[in-house]
Amino acid sequence: MLKKERHDFVMKQINLHNRVLTSDLVQLLNVSEDTIRRDLQEMADDSLLYKVHGGALSKSYHSTFDDSSVYAKEAKINIAKKTTKLIKDGMVILTGGGTTIIELVKQLPENLQATFFTISPLVAVELAKYRKVEVILIGGLFSKNSQITYGGHVISQLSEINADLCLLGTSAIHPTNGLTDTDWEINQLKKTMMSSSRKSAVLCISEKLNISLRLKVAALENITYLITELDPSDEKLTNYQIKNLKIL
Amino acid sequence: MLKKERHDFVMKQINLHNRVLTSDLVQLLNVSEDTIRRDLQEMADDSLLYKVHGGALSKSYHSTFDDSSVYAKEAKINIAKKTTKLIKDGMVILTGGGTTIIELVKQLPENLQATFFTISPLVAVELAKYRKVEVILIGGLFSKNSQITYGGHVISQLSEINADLCLLGTSAIHPTNGLTDTDWEINQLKKTMMSSSRKSAVLCISEKLNISLRLKVAALENITYLITELDPSDEKLTNYQIKNLKIL
């Protein structure tokens, strides 16, 4: 293995995962730690990556820190962390799009082994960073607004899936009106996704609570998990305490 | 063993394995290390390969990863601008993935009204910025390496399309061996895409010229346009001047 080949390999890993661990590289490339460290050092000198204790990070990842533009990021990370507990090895999961879901994907455990169906290209790209995760992107018309695929073709493919868990972002949720939305297409998609999954989890920042929109997606009774950044005992959630709905 | 013969031998090895070791060549060709080194040095001067400590690497291999920074980008923008002239309102276009294609999409005229089918989520996201462009993302298994969808499902959907123009990035192109690739899946995809389109354009930075890889995608005769950053009259392109292939 030539030095340059190692460097290329490292770059590939970094572009893929946004980070590398020294110890992983030692195993993968079968050389000593010193060699890896020297490699990383050199590449850092060429400012191809950002070296840190234990490995290295993607340069772009650090400089493109306008991730902060994601609204209510803290809350979403909190939600994401709770949600990961629902996800076990071997599961088949169906997901929509949205920043909340993307945040969730970033929080998944490194070695998760699962199958994800998604209608969101961005979620697919993010999921692809996990080695043991199989990603199936459901194709169809591509929506400019919501950055997901939609239309009859998508619906028909979704309806053929049999997933363990369905992860949905939220437009609005209300104690009596349940899950609602404004866009008819998205409404259809969400309905289909829920009926294709045994269980469904609704990821919802607290601001979306107690809002009701025009189109009904599902009644509270048909949701399995409601996940917010609040403590499950928070008083804002008392109205949602019904049988069959687990609040996390 | 004449020098020229050695050089040819080295090129063959490099096209096959993407790399050679000085020590291997010494054994295989039965000459001294110095001779090999001199050979590699000369070939590197002619920029036929990339010389490193211990051997040499394929030019294409090397440039795939990290050279996407500045120099290649200029070339890609140049290619993109030429390619936009092929694209007219009302066309149905099929595209693959890759940075060259992304660059192209960024250069499209603001008010283009066309239909794009693509297997690349990133291309889809980029295309979605154009108001009058309809984007259909073809779904299927999602490849972690190449960031495109692939597999039987994709192939079967591609084969149902009837496009006006097919835009392909290039792994390697060669005067006699035509368009080639290393990955079997991608090979299949490109073949299908070409047969689903009336015309096909190959976007190719000049570094990828005169390189031949293992799997054949198409003969030069079956390509409609070859687009590089060079002037069409550049001598590097003379070997590609055949009937039916328009060089831009």
Add this chain to the structure above:
DNA sequence: CGGCTTTTTGCGGGTTTCTGCAATATTAAT
């Protein structure tokens, strides 16, 4: 053909690069 130049090739010896080891210091985490 015989001398002349040029090219090619191998060799010796000195230099640089690469890589792993060991001892020591630093950092992260509990």
Add this chain to the structure above:
DNA sequence: ATTAATATTGCAGAAACCCGCAAAAAGCCG
């Protein structure tokens, strides 16, 4: 504060490299 993981530093052997030289091979010309 203690411990385990990770970094740093210097070193040494091996491998690869570079440079100049000279012999052999090939080309050139009268």
